Amino acid sequence: MAHNFTTNLRHYLDETGQIPINMLPEARKMASFLTALVESVTSHPEEAKNGINTGLTCPVDRCGGLVSGQYHGYISPITWKCPKCGSEGDISNWQHSNWDFTDPDETEDLNLLKEAFNHFFDPSVLESGLPLFDFPKKQGRKKAPSKKFDHYLQLKISLENTKPSIWRRIEIPCTSTFWDLHVAIQDAMGWTDSHLHQFEVADPLTGYPLFLGVPHEEDIEPERTIPEWEVRVASYLTLAHRTLTYEYDFGDGWVHKITLESIGKREKEVTYPRCTGGRRACPPEDSGGPHVFGEMLDLLENGKPAEKKAAKEELGPYFEPDQFDPSEVKFQDPEKRFETYFDEF
Ligand SMILES: [Zn+2]
Known part of the structure; x- marks a missing residue:
């Protein structure tokens, strides 16, 4: 039958x-x-x-x-x-599964797929002429980000589970890849990029999580990580899908929530990326993650003299928790950073 x-x-x-x-x-x-x-x-x-x-x-x-x-x-x-x-x-729902062997570059249905994606984008983004779609390739080389762009993305970066909240506001070119964003987050926050990191976004087709980062050979499933330098932020972070997460240092587990606040027209005199706001100092590297760091801040403020002294030693003599000045943020060239990054791990 x-x-x-x-x-x-x-x-x-x-x-x-x-x-x-x-x-x-x-x-x-x-x-x-x-x-x-x-x-x-x-x-x-x-x-x-x-x-x-x-x-x-x-x-x-x-x-x-x-x-x-x-x-x-x-x-x-x-x-x-x-x-x-x-x-x-x-x-x-077979797309993006481990058994999907289509090669997006050679798929003539790419335009259809773009249309499908466009349904997820806000009309105002369409009008702004932003690049809507950049399919993650399974293999490939580094693609230099376009220097030509008309719009910037205004992003808020919030370090989760910190009280008072540690956050930054930055503007990045709309052509930025996730690699570029990684470098900008490191610089804006004040991290030293000495641990692994990963972005997590929702797949607009399926709602399932996608991971972008630097695929490492020692990963259990390196094919699961999409090379972040091949995908534009604007492909996933849209006015319809405004947030994604960025985790830095899987040991300490610093999770950053990235929110697209607005899209603006590029200003001629401005060098992008730039940092336009923020509060409080970045936690020192290897300070133990949000929980341990929070406890040390508490001791620094409310502890007995011996505890204060110990916390001060732990966080470093120059650490000022409420110190942050956006005008002091210096952004590295993501392409130069790309060249040196792989020597360090
Ligand atoms: Zn049969």
């Missing part, structure tokens, strides 16, 4: 994009079928437009037919059919 299978690939995967180990055998069998089908079709999207024989066995019990798969463009579900029993199905 013919069956109809409407499936959402994400329902078969855990939050890391894998088939869960403890999945029940029946569901697991289906998950293996679906992921293999997505891989088979997306590895040859051009041929698969007319349907290809995937060599995969029909998921219907005891059918044994070999199913064909069909590709309908990047924003559409992948479909399959079993010629033997007549069963068929469609698979949605």
Whole structure:
């Protein structure tokens, strides 16, 4: 008997994009079928437009037919059919999964995809002529950010779990990549870029988290990290999706909330990026994270003399918690920083 299978690939995967180990055998069998089908079709999207024989066995019990798969463009579900029993199905939410082998550069559906993305953008952003879309490539080289830009993004950077709040306000070119933003955050905050970092954004297509950063060979899943120098901030941070997070130093766990406050027209006399506001000093490197740092601030202010002295030693003799002057922020050239960064780790 013919069956109809409407499936959402994400329902078969855990939050890391894998088939869960403890999945029940029946569901697991289906998950293996679906992921293999997505891989088979997306590895040859051009041929698969007319349907290809995937060599995969029909998921219907005891059918044994070999199913064909069909590709309908990047924003559409992948479909399959079993010629033997007549069963068929469609698979949605396969994009960006570990089994999506489409190459965005060679996909002629890129324009369609852009349109899909544009639905997520505020009309005022469209009018501003910002680059709307920059697909994360799986591999690639560094792309120098464009020096030509007409608009800037005004961002607020808040260090989570700090009281009183430690924050900065910066303006960066709308063409900035996530690498450029990383360098700007380091400089505006006052960090020394001596630990690992990572951005987390919501995938506008699926809502699932995407990670951008520097893929490291020793990562458990280096392919999970999108190289941050290949993706523009404006591709994800929009007036419709205003926030993302940036974590610095996975040991201390400094999480920064980045909020797009507004988009402005570039002013001629201004050098970007620039810092236009902020409060309180950046915590010293290796000061233990928000909790430990908060306790030391408390001792510095309210502790007994011996405790004050100890906290002062811990935080450094020159540390002034309420000190910050935006005019003293110096921004490094992200391209120069890129050249030296990889020598240090
Ligand atoms: Zn069948």
